[in-house]
Amino acid sequence: MNTRREHRGARNSLFDGIEEGGIRASSSYSSHEIDEHDNDSALEGLQDRVNLLKRISGDIHEEVDSHNRMLDRMGNEMDSSRGFLSGTMDRFKQAFETKSSRRMFTLVASFVILFLIIYYLTR
Incomplete structure (x- = not known):
């Protein structure tokens, strides 16, 4: 008789969610479904x-690539201007090493005239 009650209890627990006319949704399933929906919406937001x-x-x-290219170009231009300035400095050294005062006067006068021309053009 005990086995029959146990069998009946196991059968009732097995078919607990079934009623006449269909399957009854248990409360844990609906909360699980809600949690699943919340997870899906959170996942979409995360995506x-x-x-x-x-x-x-x-x-x-x-942006970093464009800045790197710009800096490379600027570095190359600085290198070329450095070479140009070092050549100019070498010429100045040669000019100042000569003891000719006439050359010195001509050099200083040309710088002053060049400065004045640039000054008036930029004004």
Whole structure:
């Protein structure tokens, strides 16, 4: 008789969610479904944020690349101007090493005239 009661109790627990006319939704299933829905919406929000961060990091990468190219060009231009200035300084050294006062006067006068021309053109 005990086995029959145990069998009946096991059968009742097995078919606990079934009623006449269909399956009854248990409260744990509906809360699980709600949790699943919340997780899906949170996941979509997270995907949107990840996509936004991906676009921002791509924009930062492009900006860094353009700045690196600009700095490389500027470095090359500085190197070429450094070479130009060192050649000019060598010429100045040669001019100042000569003891000719006439050359010195001509050099100083040409600088003054050049300065005045540039001054009046920029005014």
